[in-house]
Amino acid sequence: MHLDHDTPFQPHHTHSADPHRPDGTRRALRIGLGGPVGSGKTATVAALCRALRDSYALAVVTNDIYTREDAEFLLREAVLPPERITAVETGACPHTAIRDDISANLEAVEDLEESVGPLDLVLVESGGDNLTATFSKGLADAQIFVIDVAGGDDIPRKGGPGVTTADLLVVNKTDLAVHVGSDLARMAADAKEQRGELPVILQSLRSGEGVGPVAAWVREQLTAWRATA
Template sequence: MLDHAHTPHPLHPIRALRLGVCGPVGTGKSSLIAMLCRELAAELRMGVVTNDIYTDEDARFLRSAGVLDPERIRAVETGACPHTAIRDDITANLMAVEELEADFDPLDLVLIESGGDNLTATFSPALVDVQIFLIDVAGGGDVARKGGPGISRADLLVVNKTDLAPYVGVDRDQMVVDATQARAGGPVIALSRTDPASVAELVGWVLAQLKRHLDGDLIPLDPGPMAPHFHAEDGVTHAHEHSH
């Protein structure tokens, strides 16, 4: 249980931890956010901001799931490629987050969901304090080896829907090995909503980031776009950087 009487570091801003959830279409971003809300809403004061190009479909999904008070779930319609609203011009998202924090002050955690995008999509460190990137086994076992800033440099990589691996012909364990190698040992969680241990691991990671935030020890890092990516050649994975 979070100690709400915790005194933040004197130089640390008293506001919610802002956690970005990013990844390609269909990887399970909304479902992961719903899962975190179910697991943590009794313990933490939470809010959610979603991003869609022309609709509020993700927000409506979360509201219908009953995981939070509907007023705590706000939708941003980006009107363009989703990554522009979380990285290039974060104004709409930043306003939504700040309004949410003002309306429900105090909040412990705000989850910001990117619209579905590609492997290069990452959040601006001016918008989020920490970010999760999702890939899923249904996207293919080679996705982790393809790399990209989200895979290689997000604070956490989630390999999602691992229970589907036998049905889509993917070697789950090898995909996790590839993901870990692509991240140079950075944290990777193999997640399935049907596996309580993996859900507990994800929840534990989020709570650990919140503690770092409250202690003033969490410094947002820029994960891209300059990031190494990986190619599998003759069974060997090589890393290198490109200029953009």
């Protein structure tokens, strides 16, 4: 289930970083994925890699505080060749490395582009954070924020920068709603009220359309990015 998921990428609103490399060629589109611990960010990244890897040159940067756990999960799942997956150990609250001091993530992205050749897309996954997590516009050109039904169906109503301002909100694990007493219709309505025209997608990676609607949204952002860059 998805709401207004075909809203196009708006470069004047969502990014301020130069879309070109120093040599004038187009750099990769950077999409950040943030959200609370356990919301399903890494599973969504893995599913996106599987859905997009045959059509685009892509890579992934993960963020964890003291480990490489998320990167190691992606490596075990073989969603991309190993050289296309790298990790940043933030050593502090996850939002620090995606919003405040983005140097380590920028370096990781640039190293990937240099080492594996020109890329179309880099997915930058934040470490697990709270509803205030946002990406610096100098790091991410667009942001996906992932919440899940097990966190409570009042999460969209509570808002916060991640819920209200992300370019795409994903309400994940909808297959669990019946087991945890979450009202999906209420979550969808509350998200719509908080976000206005910004798109919302309700997702289950275990049933139905899977990551398909989110992958379609990413494809739209890539098409618009190529046109603007």
